[in-house]
Amino acid sequence: MTPADQDSNRADVGSGTPPVIAPGHTFGSVTDKISAIVLTRKTPIGWWFGFLIAFALMNVMMVAITYLFVKGTGIWGINIPVGWGFAIVNFVWWIGIGHAGTLISAILLLLKQTWRTSINRFAEAMTLFAVACAGIFPIIHTGRPWLAYWLFPYPNTMGVWPQFRSPLVWDVFAVSTYATVSLLFWYVGLIPDLATLRDRSQSPIGRVVYGMLAMGWRGSARHWHRYETAYLLLAGLATPLVVSVHTVVSFDFAVAIVPGWHTTIFPPYFVAGAIYSGFAMVLTLAIPIRAIYGLEDFITLRHLENMAKVMLVTGLIVAYGYTIEAFIAWYGGNKYEGFMMWNRMTGPYAPVYWLLICCNIVIPQALWSRRVRTNTKALFVIAIIVNIGMWLERFIIVVTSLHRDFLPSSWGMYNPTIWDWATFVGTIGLFLTLLFLFLRFLPMISIAEMRAILPEAKVDEDLRVI
Amino acid sequence: MTSLRQTADQLIPELAPRQRQLLMAGGVGLAVSLVGLFFNPAQFLQSYLMAYMFVLGIALGCLALGMVHQLSGGAWGVVIRRPIGAAARTLPLLTLLFLPIALGMRHLYVWTDASLVAHDEVLQHKHVYLNVPFFLIRAAIYFAVWNALSYFLNAWSLEQDETGDPRIARRMQRLSAGGLLAYGLTITFASFDWLMSLEPHWFSTIYGVLILGGQGLSALAFLIAVLVWLSRRPPLDDIIAPEHFHDLGNLMLAFVMLWAYFAFSQYLIIWSGNLPEEIAWYLHRLQTGWRFVGLSLVLFHFVAPFCLLLSRAVKRQAQMIVKVALAVLIVRLIDLFWLIAPEFHTAGVWVSWLDVVLPLSLTAIWLGYFVWQLRGRAILPMHDPQFDEALGRILERAGERP
Numbered sequence: 001m002t003p004a005d006q007d008s009n010r011a012d013v014g015s016g017t018p019p020v021i022a023p024g025h026t027f028g029s030v031t032d033k034i035s036a037i038v039l040t041r042k043t044p045i046g047w048w049f050g051f052l053i054a055f056a057l058m059n060v061m062m063v064a065i066t067y068l069f070v071k072g073t074g075i076w077g078i079n080i081p082v083g084w085g086f087a088i089v090n091f092v093w094w095i096g097i098g099h100a101g102t103l104i105s106a107i108l109l110l111l112k113q114t115w116r117t118s119i120n121r122f123a124e125a126m127t128l129f130a131v132a133c134a135g136i137f138p139i140i141h142t143g144r145p146w147l148a149y150w151l152f153p154y155p156n157t158m159g160v161w162p163q164f165r166s167p168l169v170w171d172v173f174a175v176s177t178y179a180t181v182s183l184l185f186w187y188v189g190l191i192p193d194l195a196t197l198r199d200r201s202q203s204p205i206g207r208v209v210y211g212m213l214a215m216g217w218r219g220s221a222r223h224w225h226r227y228e229t230a231y232l233l234l235a236g237l238a239t240p241l242v243v244s245v246h247t248v249v250s251f252d253f254a255v256a257i258v259p260g261w262h263t264t265i266f267p268p269y270f271v272a273g274a275i276y277s278g279f280a281m282v283l284t285l286a287i288p289i290r291a292i293y294g295l296e297d298f299i300t301l302r303h304l305e306n307m308a309k310v311m312l313v314t315g316l317i318v319a320y321g322y323t324i325e326a327f328i329a330w331y332g333g334n335k336y337e338g339f340m341m342w343n344r345m346t347g348p349y350a351p352v353y354w355l356l357i358c359c360n361i362v363i364p365q366a367l368w369s370r371r372v373r374t375n376t377k378a379l380f381v382i383a384i385i386v387n388i389g390m391w392l393e394r395f396i397i398v399v400t401s402l403h404r405d406f407l408p409s410s411w412g413m414y415n416p417t418i419w420d421w422a423t424f425v426g427t428i429g430l431f432l433t434l435l436f437l438f439l440r441f442l443p444m445i446s447i448a449e450m451r452a453i454l455p456e457a458k459v460d461e462d463l464r465v466i
Numbered sequence: 467m468t469s470l471r472q473t474a475d476q477l478i479p480e481l482a483p484r485q486r487q488l489l490m491a492g493g494v495g496l497a498v499s500l501v502g503l504f505f506n507p508a509q510f511l512q513s514y515l516m517a518y519m520f521v522l523g524i525a526l527g528c529l530a531l532g533m534v535h536q537l538s539g540g541a542w543g544v545v546i547r548r549p550i551g552a553a554a555r556t557l558p559l560l561t562l563l564f565l566p567i568a569l570g571m572r573h574l575y576v577w578t579d580a581s582l583v584a585h586d587e588v589l590q591h592k593h594v595y596l597n598v599p600f601f602l603i604r605a606a607i608y609f610a611v612w613n614a615l616s617y618f619l620n621a622w623s624l625e626q627d628e629t630g631d632p633r634i635a636r637r638m639q640r641l642s643a644g645g646l647l648a649y650g651l652t653i654t655f656a657s658f659d660w661l662m663s664l665e666p667h668w669f670s671t672i673y674g675v676l677i678l679g680g681q682g683l684s685a686l687a688f689l690i691a692v693l694v695w696l697s698r699r700p701p702l703d704d705i706i707a708p709e710h711f712h713d714l715g716n717l718m719l720a721f722v723m724l725w726a727y728f729a730f731s732q733y734l735i736i737w738s739g740n741l742p743e744e745i746a747w748y749l750h751r752l753q754t755g756w757r758f759v760g761l762s763l764v765l766f767h768f769v770a771p772f773c774l775l776l777s778r779a780v781k782r783q784a785q786m787i788v789k790v791a792l793a794v795l796i797v798r799l800i801d802l803f804w805l806i807a808p809e810f811h812t813a814g815v816w817v818s819w820l821d822v823v824l825p826l827s828l829t830a831i832w833l834g835y836f837v838w839q840l841r842g843r844a845i846l847p848m849h850d851p852q853f854d855e856a857l858g859r860i861l862e863r864a865g866e867r868p
Binding site for chain 1: 587588591592595643647650651654658667669670671672673674675727728731732734735736738739740741743
C-alpha cells in the first residue's frame with residue numbers, strides 16, 4: 001500500500017464530502033451495532049411481512065417451473081421466429097445484476113477504495129442470489145433440464161461431446177466459475193464475522209452453527225495474515241471474472257450473424273451495462289435497508305454518491321454503445337442491419353425501445369447533479385428506473401433482433417404468456433427470500449473490515465502487509 | 467519546498483540542450499523524408515499517417531488520463547501531472563501536423579475518388595458521411611474540442627499553481643467530466659474517419675474503443691519513460707519512489723489487458739460471423755505475410771508485457787519498467803502499422819524506409835516540443851488536491867519541507 005491512501009476514509013477537508021463512517025464510533029460500538037441485528041434485536045415485524053411476500057412469490061416460481069416440467073416450453077410465448085424470449089432476457093438481466101458484488105469486492109479492493117467496506121458484504125450476497133436466479137433460466141430453457149449435464153465434457157458411452165465453438169457452452173463454464181469464486185470470496189470474507197457471532201451468540205444452536213461455519217477462527221496474527229493473503233488472491237482471481245462472464249454472455253449474441261446481435265462493440269458494452277444494472281440494484285436495496293435498520297452511520301451519503309457516480313459513468317458507456325451501434329448500422333450499408341435498427345426505432349416494439357432510451361439514458365442524466373446524488377429518495381427512484389431500463393434493453397436486444405428476420409414471410413410477434421411472467425416474478429421472489437434470510441442470519445456489513453477503517457485501527461503504514 | 471516552486475527549466479538544466487537536439491534530429495529526419503514525398507507521395511502519406519497517429523495517440527492519451535485523474539484522484543496521477551500537461555499542450559503542433567493528411571487525402575482514402583464511388587452502391591450510400599468537405603469539417607471539430615480542453619485545463623492548472631485556490635480543482639473536475647465524454651466521442655469518430663475509412667467497406671463498432679484503449683496505453687508507457695528519466699536526476703531523484711512506478715505499472719498492465727480484450731473480441735466476433743463485408747479486413751491480413759505482424763502483436767503487444775508486468779519486481783524498479791514501457795511504445799507503432807499498411811500492400815508485408823524514418827523524425831520533433839512545454843512550469847503540481855496524500859510523507863523524509 002502506498003503512503004498515498006493512508007487516510008482516504010477521513011472526510012475530505014473542506015470539500016464537504018461525507019465520511020465513510022460517522023464520527024464517534026469505536027471497535028465496540030461497531031461490533032455491537034452490526035451483530036445486534038442478527039443476535040439480539042427483535043426481528044422486526046416488517047421483516048416478517050417482507051419475507052412472507054417474497055416467499056409467496058418464490059412459490060409462484062415453483063408452481064411455474066413445475067408446470068413447465070409437466071408440459072414443456074410450449075407454455076411460454078416462444079416460437080419461431082422468436083425462439084429466445086423471457087428466459088434469455090431474464091438470464092442476462094440477473095447475471096448483469098450479479099456483477100456489482102464482485103466489482104465492489106474485488107476491483108475496488110485492488111484499487112484501494114476503502115469506501116467499499118460497508119457495502120461489499122451485501123453486494124456480494126446479492127451477487128450470489130442474482131447468479132442463482134440467472135442460472136435457473138438457461139437450464140429450464142433447454143427444454144429437457146434433466147439432461148443439462150450433457151453440457152459438461154465428460155467421457156460417456158453416448159458419443160456426446162459439447163460443441164466447444166458454441167458460446168452457450170462457454171456460458172456454462174463462465175457462469176459456474178463465477179458462482180464458485182463469488183461464493184468462496186463471500187464466505188472467506190465472512191469467517192472473522194462468523195467467529196464474532198459465535199462468541200456473542202446467546203443460544204446454543206447459534207453457537208454451534210456459527211462455530212462450525214467459523215472454522216475454528218481465533219483471530220490470531222497468523223490467522224489474519226493468511227486470511228488477508230487469501231482474500232487478496234481471491235480478489236485477483238475474481239477481477240477478470242467480472243469482465244469475462246458478461247463478455248461470454250455478449251458472445252452468446254455476437255458470434256451469431258443475426259442483425260442486432262452480431263456487432264463487435266457488444267463485449268465492453270455488455271460489461272458496462274452489467275455494472276450499471278448491478279449498481280442500480282445495490283442502491284435499490286441499500287437505500288431502504290440503511291433506513292430500516294438505522295445504518296446511516298455506516299452506509300453514508302458518501303457511499304450512495306459514489307455508487308451514483310459509477311452508475312452515471314457506466315450509463316454513459318452504455319449510451320455510447322447504443323449510439324455507435326445505431327451509427328454503424330447505417331454506416332455499414334448492410335440493408336438487414338439498417339432495417340433492424342429502423343425496425344427497433346419505429347417498428348411494433350418502438351415504444352419499448354424509446355422507453356428503454358428514456359430509462360437508461362435520459363433520466364439517469366439527473367445524476368450529474370450533486371443534489372440528486374445525495375438525495376436518497378431521488379436516487380432510489382432513479383435506481384429502480386435503471387433496473388427497469390436494463391431489463392427492457394435485454395428485451396429489445398433479444399426480441400427485436402429475432403422477430404423480423406431475413407424473410408418477411410416468417411415475421412412474427414412475441415407475446416409472453418402468464419407463465420413467462422410467473423417465472424420472472426417468481427425469481428424476484430427467490431432473490432428476495434434469500435436476501436431476507438441473509439439479513440436475518442448473517443452480518444450484512446463486514447464487522448471486521450469496518451473496525452479496520454476506524455481511527456482506532458490506524459497503524460504505521462510502513463508496517464502493513466497489504 | 468521553495469526550490470520545487472521553480473520551473474523545470476531552472477531545476478533541470480539538461481532539458482534545454484535535449485530540446486535542441488531533438489528538434490534538430492527531427493528536422494533533419496523530416497527533410498530527408500521529403501525526398502520520399504517527391505518520389506512516392508502515396509507511400510510518404512501512408513507512413514506519415516502511421517507516425518502521426520502514433521504521436522497523436524500519446525498526446526490525446528495524456529489529455530484523457532489527465533482528465534481521468536481530475537475525476538478519480540489518486541496518488542498515481544500527481545507525479546505525472548506535469549508531463550501530462552506538457553503532452554496535452556502539444557496539441558496545437560499536432561493540429562498543424564494534420565495538414566499533410568488533409569492535403570494528401572486522395573492518396574490515402576479511396577472514397578475520395580468520384581469515379582470509384584459512382585460504381586459502388588455501398589460507397590454511394592456512405593457518401594453523405596464520407597465526402598471531402600464533411601471529413602474536413604469533422605476534423606476541424608475534433609481539433610477544436612481537443613485544443614479547447616487542453617487550453618482550459620492547462621490554463622487553470624497554471625492558475626492553481628499560482629494561487630492555490632481550491633475552487634479551481636472543482637472547476638477542472640467539472641470540465642474533465644464533460645471533456646472525457648467529448649474525448650470518447652471525438653476519438654471514436656476520428657478513428658472511423660482517419661483509419662477505419664481506409665477500407666471504406668469495412669466497419670466494426672468496437673474500433674473506436676480499440677483506438678482509445680491503444681492511446682491510453684501509449685500515453686502510460688510514455689509517461690512512465692518520462693518519469694524514469696526525471697527520477698534519475700535532481701530534484702526528483704529522491705522524491706519518485708518505487709510505489710509510484712508500481713501504481714503506474716499496474717495501470718499499464720490494465721491497459722495491456724484492455725487492448726488485448728478489445729482486439730480479441732473484434733477478431734473472435736468477426737471470425738465466427740465470417741460475413742463477407744467484415745471478414746475481408748482480416749483476410750488480407752491473415753492470409754498473407756501480414757499474419758506474422760499479427761502474430762507479433764499477440765506475442766509482444768499482449769503476452770510479453772502481460773507476463774512481465776505481473777511481476778512486482780519489474781514494476782518497482784525504474785530500469786526494468788522503463789524497458790517494458792519503451793517496448794510497449796514500439797509495439798504500439800507496430801499495431802498502427804498493422805492497422806494501416808496492409809490496406810495499401812495487400813500482397814504481403816512491405817516495409818518502406820519511410821515507415822522507419824517518418825515515425826522517428828515526427829516523434830523527435832514532437833518530443834522536442836514536449837520538452838519545451840515541460841520546461842516552462844514547476845515539475846510538481848504543488849496545489850493538486852492530492853499532493854499531500856501522494857508526496858507529503860516522502861517530501862518530509864527527504865527534508866524538502868520546512
